[in-house]
Amino acid sequence: MTSEAETKAEAARTRSAWLLSAPALVVLLFAASGPLLIVLAYSFLTPGQYGNVIWEWDLNGWIGILFTKDIFDGTWGLADAHMTIFWRSVKLSLMTTAITFLVGFPTAWFIATRPPAQRAFWLFLITIPFWTNLLIRTVAINEVIRNEGLLNTSLIWLGVISEPIRIIYTDTAVLIGMAYVYLPLMVLPLYAAIDRFDMRLLEAGYDLYASRIRVLRRVILPIVKPGIVAGSILVFVPSLGAYVTPRVLGGGKNMMIGNFIELQFGQGRNWPLGAALSMTLLVVVMVALLVYVRAANKEGNPHG
Amino acid sequence: MPETTIAVEARNAVKTFGQGAVAVTALDNVSVKIKQGEFFTLLGPSGCGKTTLLRLIAGFETPTSGQILLDGDDITNLPPNKRAVNTVFQSYALFPHLTVAQNIGFGLEMQDRPRAEIKDTVARMLALVQLEPMADRKTSQLSGGQQQRVALARALAPTPKVLLLDEPLSALDLKLRKEMQIELKRLQQETGITFVFVTHDQEEALTMSDRIAVMSAGLIQQVGPPRDIYTRPANRFVASFIGETNFLAGISDGARVKLGNGAMLDVVAPRGPVGLAIRPEQVRVVAVDTAGAILATVASTVYFGTDTHVHVTLSDGTEIVARQQSPATGGVEMQKGAAVGVVLAQDALQVMGD
Amino acid sequence: MADRSFEVARLPGFKFIAISAFVLLYLPIITLVVFSFNSGQSVALWEGFSFDWYGKAWANEAVKGATIRSLIIAASASAIATTVATMAALGTTRRKAFKGQTFIYVMINQPLMVPEIVTAVALLIFFASIKVATGYNGLIYLVIAHAAFCIPFAYLPIRARLEGMDLTLETAAADLYASHWQAFRYVTLPLMLPGIIAGAMLAFVISLDDVVITEFVKSGGQDTLPTYMLGQMRRAVTPEVNAISTVLLALTVVMLTAFFVLTRKKD
Numbered sequence: 001m002t003s004e005a006e007t008k009a010e011a012a013r014t015r016s017a018w019l020l021s022a023p024a025l026v027v028l029l030f031a032a033s034g035p036l037l038i039v040l041a042y043s044f045l046t047p048g049q050y051g052n053v054i055w056e057w058d059l060n061g062w063i064g065i066l067f068t069k070d071i072f073d074g075t076w077g078l079a080d081a082h083m084t085i086f087w088r089s090v091k092l093s094l095m096t097t098a099i100t101f102l103v104g105f106p107t108a109w110f111i112a113t114r115p116p117a118q119r120a121f122w123l124f125l126i127t128i129p130f131w132t133n134l135l136i137r138t139v140a141i142n143e144v145i146r147n148e149g150l151l152n153t154s155l156i157w158l159g160v161i162s163e164p165i166r167i168i169y170t171d172t173a174v175l176i177g178m179a180y181v182y183l184p185l186m187v188l189p190l191y192a193a194i195d196r197f198d199m200r201l202l203e204a205g206y207d208l209y210a211s212r213i214r215v216l217r218r219v220i221l222p223i224v225k226p227g228i229v230a231g232s233i234l235v236f237v238p239s240l241g242a243y244v245t246p247r248v249l250g251g252g253k254n255m256m257i258g259n260f261i262e263l264q265f266g267q268g269r270n271w272p273l274g275a276a277l278s279m280t281l282l283v284v285v286m287v288a289l290l291v292y293v294r295a296a297n298k299e300g301n302p303h304g
Numbered sequence: 305m306p307e308t309t310i311a312v313e314a315r316n317a318v319k320t321f322g323q324g325a326v327a328v329t330a331l332d333n334v335s336v337k338i339k340q341g342e343f344f345t346l347l348g349p350s351g352c353g354k355t356t357l358l359r360l361i362a363g364f365e366t367p368t369s370g371q372i373l374l375d376g377d378d379i380t381n382l383p384p385n386k387r388a389v390n391t392v393f394q395s396y397a398l399f400p401h402l403t404v405a406q407n408i409g410f411g412l413e414m415q416d417r418p419r420a421e422i423k424d425t426v427a428r429m430l431a432l433v434q435l436e437p438m439a440d441r442k443t444s445q446l447s448g449g450q451q452q453r454v455a456l457a458r459a460l461a462p463t464p465k466v467l468l469l470d471e472p473l474s475a476l477d478l479k480l481r482k483e484m485q486i487e488l489k490r491l492q493q494e495t496g497i498t499f500v501f502v503t504h505d506q507e508e509a510l511t512m513s514d515r516i517a518v519m520s521a522g523l524i525q526q527v528g529p530p531r532d533i534y535t536r537p538a539n540r541f542v543a544s545f546i547g548e549t550n551f552l553a554g555i556s557d558g559a560r561v562k563l564g565n566g567a568m569l570d571v572v573a574p575r576g577p578v579g580l581a582i583r584p585e586q587v588r589v590v591a592v593d594t595a596g597a598i599l600a601t602v603a604s605t606v607y608f609g610t611d612t613h614v615h616v617t618l619s620d621g622t623e624i625v626a627r628q629q630s631p632a633t634g635g636v637e638m639q640k641g642a643a644v645g646v647v648l649a650q651d652a653l654q655v656m657g658d
Numbered sequence: 659m660a661d662r663s664f665e666v667a668r669l670p671g672f673k674f675i676a677i678s679a680f681v682l683l684y685l686p687i688i689t690l691v692v693f694s695f696n697s698g699q700s701v702a703l704w705e706g707f708s709f710d711w712y713g714k715a716w717a718n719e720a721v722k723g724a725t726i727r728s729l730i731i732a733a734s735a736s737a738i739a740t741t742v743a744t745m746a747a748l749g750t751t752r753r754k755a756f757k758g759q760t761f762i763y764v765m766i767n768q769p770l771m772v773p774e775i776v777t778a779v780a781l782l783i784f785f786a787s788i789k790v791a792t793g794y795n796g797l798i799y800l801v802i803a804h805a806a807f808c809i810p811f812a813y814l815p816i817r818a819r820l821e822g823m824d825l826t827l828e829t830a831a832a833d834l835y836a837s838h839w840q841a842f843r844y845v846t847l848p849l850m851l852p853g854i855i856a857g858a859m860l861a862f863v864i865s866l867d868d869v870v871i872t873e874f875v876k877s878g879g880q881d882t883l884p885t886y887m888l889g890q891m892r893r894a895v896t897p898e899v900n901a902i903s904t905v906l907l908a909l910t911v912v913m914l915t916a917f918f919v920l921t922r923k924k925d
Contacts, residue, residue: 014756020749021762024742024809028765031806035780036772042783052786103679106669110676113667122680124918129683131914133867135884136903140686143693143701143895150689153702183683202666203364204397206384208411209462216669218410222401241773243870248891258775262874265782275783278776285773366663383664 036282043275051269061272065280082260089256092171092246093239096178097186097232103179104186104231111187112194123191130184138248141180145173145249169251177249178239185238186231193227229295233288240288241281257281310376311498312338312361312389312466317370319356330356332522333370338466338500339515343492345501347509348519349545354502357519358468361500363387375465385414390459391468394475396451398443404454405430405439411462429457432491449480456488460495467492469501473508485512506546510534518542535583540656543581550587550624551656552580564620567598571653579656584627586652589614589638590645597645600624602638614638616646691907694900701895711901721902723879724886728866731797731882735804736812736861742805743812743861744854748846751820769807777807778874785875795877803875804865811864812857815921819853856920859913866909 043061045053068079111122129137144150145167152164167173197220205215221228243258250256255263257277264274319331331353338344346354359365360372363384371380379387390411399407408429412422430436433453438446443454452472459467469488473481489512492499503509509516510530517527518541526538537543540551554561556573561580563569571580590597600616603623607630614626624646638644690701694712698705715721743766750762769777785799827849831841869884876885883902890899 010754010756013753014758017749017753017756017762018758021746021766024746024813025762025765027738027742027802027806028768028809031781031802032769032772032777033765035784036776038784039776039780103675106672106675107679109667109669109672125680125683128911128914129687131863132687132910133869133884133903133906135867135869135887136690136907137687139887139891139895139899139903140690142891143690143900144686146895148700148702150702153700180682180686183679198395198397199667200393200395200397201399203362203384203391204393204399205410205414206364206664206666207362207389207391208458209385209414210410211385211414212669214414218414219399223399237773241775243775243778244888248888258773261775261779265779265874271783274779278779281773282776286771289771364664364666 039275039278043272043279045272047270047272049269051265051271053271058272061270061276064270064273065276085255085257085260088171088254089240092175092178092256093236093242095175096182096239097236099175099179100183100186100235101228101232104183104190105228107183108187108190108194111191112197113199126184126187126191130188134181135244135248137181138177138245141177142168142248145176168249169254171250171254173249174246174254174256177245178242181245182235182239185234189230189234190224190227193224193230197224226295230292233292233295237285237288237292241285309340310337311340311342311374312500313371313373313376314357314360315371315373317357317360317367317372319353319360319365320368329522331360331367334522334524336517336524336527338498341496341498342514343489343499343501343512345503345509345513345516346519347503347506347516347546349504352519353522354504354519355470358391358470358500358502361466362389362391362468388462388465389468390462390464391470392452392455392459392472394470394472396455396472396475398451398454398458400442400444403440403442404435404446407443407454408457408461410458415462425461429461432460432494433457448476449484452476452484453487456491460491460497463495464497466498466500469499471502471504473503473505481508488512510546518545520545535652537581537654537656540579540581543654543656548584548625548627549581550584552582552622552624554578554580563598563618564622565598565618567618569648569653570650571655573655581654581656582648582652584613584625586649587624587626588647588649589616589626589628590647592643592645594645594647597647600644600646602640602642602644604640605638616644618646687907690900691904693897694904696897696900699896701897701900711897712905715898715901718898720881720886721883721898724881724883727797727880728882728884731800731804731872732862732865734801735808735865736858738801738805739808739812739861740816740854740858743809743857744816744850746809747813747816747820747850747853751817752823752825766813767810770810774807774870778871781871782874789877797880799875799877800872800880800882803871804868807868807871808861808864812861815856815860815917816850816853818921819850819856823849852920856917859917859920863910863913863917866906 042053044057044059045061046056046058047061048054063076064079065082066079067076068082069076107126111119111126114122142149146152147164147166147168149168151167152161155161156164167176201219201223202215205219210218241258242256243262246254246256246259250259261274261277261281264270264277268274314334314336317331317334318329321328321330334353334357336357346357348354356365360367361374363379363382363386367380371378373379374387374389399410402410405426409422409426412425417425426439427436430439433456435450435453435457438450443451446454452475455472472488473484476484485508488499488501501509501512510533513530515527515529516533518525518533520541526533526542528536533542534546537546537549543549543551552563554563554569554577556562556571556575556578558575559570559572561569561571561573561578569580589600589602592599598618600618603615603617605615606613610630611627612630614628616624616626618624626646693701693704695707695709696705697708697710746762746766750759781799781803785803789795789799823846827845828841831845836844867884868882869888872882873885873888876882881889883906887899887902
């Protein structure tokens with residue numbers, strides 16, 4: 001009937017939405033999204049002698065992710081050092097995810113099964129570290145596990161050991177640190193899923209002869225699975241891109257992808273390789289996040 | 305019939321929630337014996353302790369003191385997953401991640417029964433509740449009535465010694481509820497399993513049960529077949545909770561009772577002040593000059609279709625309701641204010657304790 | 659008498675793990691704070707109570723400079739982020755779906771999705787070119803970089819506030835002869851103010867805490883408190899780091915508590 005007026009009104013609505021969002025979009029385009037395109041471009045250029053790039057087409061940035069050219073005979077071979085770093089990143093991220101799940105699930109369950117009045121308190125206790133500076137939490141765990149840190153000092157003082165156990169600057173240190181800093185990221189989505197879980201189903205499970213372990217495996221875990229997927233990805237994604245924690249706790253040798261990328265822009269002076277690595281990391285993370293979004297939607301509408 | 309065996313028994317069961325000043329006694333020394341194969345109903349208003357008693361039998365609560373026996377064995381401290389009783393939950397509590405068939409087979413699977421047996425039993429249960437075409441659906445795709453059937457089939461599948469039903473029909477609409485009442489009765493007769501049914505709906509209890517336990521304030525007020533409960537209520541609570549009742553106050557001389565308006569009734573009761581109860585259908589409104597009738601005035605009449613309720617007032621102000629068949633054609637119109645006679649069926653008069 | 663009833667929600671070992679998790683979560687942070695008051699050099703051996711390290715940190719020109727820089731950047735970045743986020747929230751909430759809606763959402767939330775190290779590298783490359791081209795090396799790069807990743811944090815609470823608001827209030831205002839602008843100025847804005855303040859606080863905390871992007875974008879001599887601390891980590895750690903951490907921690911807790919108070923649902 002008044003389709004012309006409606007079309008006009010809709011156009012006006014769209015215009016005002018865009019106008020109001022424009023300043024935010026400009027800032028984001030300038031200092032977040034836009035520069036990503038430059039990184040993509042840089043990954044196809046030739047490294048400059050002292051860092052930066054020379055504007056010449058070159059695929060070596062991408063090839064260099066997996067392969068390396070022998071300095072002496074010029075043949076290409078698999079880049080073992082890179083493989084070690086990728087493998088360490090993936091391994092430590094998976095282990096971090098596993099540890100945070102094994103600790104985080106009971107924690108989330110514990111919070112969700114407190115009397116309603118107490119729940120906010122326990123949740124607040126998880127939320128504080130969640131919002132606390134990641135560097136500060138890394139420093140805190142560093143001061144516990146370093147050679148002259150609290151753990152070793154106490155153990156020596158107690159006479160349990162005579163020499164400090166060296167944890168700092170090992171993969172174990174990075175793992176402990178990441179599990180420590182990312183635990184809240186696991187607990188919060190798990191809590192959200194468990195909170196929605198209908199506790200009456202537990203009675204049904206026990207009524208139908210299930211043991212506690214079987215109720216856990218056959219009733220609880222399958223139903224809160226979307227929450228588990230969400231928590232796992234929320235931990236896995238930042239673990240894979242971690243920079244601060246491996247830098248502080250892993251020292252120079254126990255690098256992860258994040259530190260390896262930095263290296264290419266520093267001493268490595270291979271910006272195209274660094275750019276290609278960044279893009280790879282970005283793609284992996286985006287895929288993981290897509291899985292997350294699907295899991296989250298599934299949870300919102302479990303049978304749809 | 306051979307001597308009936310007792311399926312479930314509660315012995316002096318006490319259940320107190322909370323401690324000290326805030327402690328609430330949900331069950332106050334309750335003893336009851338439920339016979340093998342009977343449809344037994346726990347009836348009472350909310351908070352009367354009926355659900356608590358059910359949960360004690362299911363194993364979700366442990367009595368503060370007293371015992372629960374199943375087939376003569378003390379199961380008081382047995383966890384719910386070790387008791388051969390199953391529950392149909394008020395919310396159904398169907399597993400959302402499992403199909404209809406998987407839900408029904410869950411209990412058998414947890415008992416580690418052989419695959420073939422599970423398959424057979426599930427098929428049999430699906431047939432029993434007429435849900436064969438739904439076997440592979442998720443439970444969320446079913447209607448309320450269908451979910452109810454799945455819950456029943458799931459609880460029946462492991463052939464429990466006793467099936468507990470916690471207000472299972474309360475979420476259904478009236479028409480479906482009536483259908484399920486018949487269905488439940490049929491299932492109980494076909495399977496021969498002892499049903500313990502919790503409800504606050506007296507009609508549901510009266511139509512379905514072999515025996516009813518009327519509960520109030522953590523106590524069992526009366527146990528008996530529906531007819532006894534209705535016609536011979538043990539006390540004022542039962543009389544008023546089930547059906548409608550007229551209460552009359554009088555004074556007994558041991559052989560007869562004198563009502564407030566001076567009318568004498570041939571009822572044997574202990575001497576002194578006494579309460580009498582009578583159902584409205586046992587009260588007849590007659591012409592004012594009928595011999596032996598108590599004089600009364602019509603206060604109002606309420607038309608219910610087949611029945612008409614006549615509210616009359618005695619000379620001392622006592623109100624009595626009489627239920628009588630609506631006159632088909634040209635029955636006596638009882639005008640408001642008309643003087644009438646009231647006849648109480650003497651053998652239906654109940655002497656009430658409190 | 660204790661209730662011996664069967665607890666359906668109990669799972670073996672869960673409570674122990676949960677309590678241990680809370681202890682392990684807080685032990686390092688509490689240790690960190692406690693040793694900031696140590697009078698000795700150690701972060702593990704208690705030698706007595708003192709405020710020495712706070713004094714030493716403040717006397718340190720590098721720390722003082724980093725503190726001021728951190729505050730300037732956080733204040734400017736959160737102001738910019740909150741302003742643009744407020745406008746974006748007004749543009750994208752409480753209206754029917756419009757063309758490009760998803761694009762705007764993705765853009766605004768993009769900093770939450772892209773790994774920080776990738777954004778940091780991208781900004782390093784981009785700003786390096788600008789720095790070379792213009793010769794200008796001021797704090798403005800850091801401010802803009804921070805503003806960008808603070809936008810989603812400012813946007814979310816403002817949006818939540820707007821969505822929870824009663825549309826009829828503005829209609830009522832219009833009914834009472836208020837112009838669009840007056841309705842906004844005297845009805846919408848005051849109502850959304852708690853959301854704006856909450857968003858600004860969150861943005862401030864996020865900016866204050868940033869390490870990675872700052873580390874890559876900063877020019878020489880532009881350390882913020884976190885990047886200064888990161889630099890110190892290579893050396894022997896003294897309680898000075900603890901003192902700085904404790905101050906940052908206190909600031910965060912104060913801001914967060916205020917944030918929770920502001921966004922708490924009043925029933």
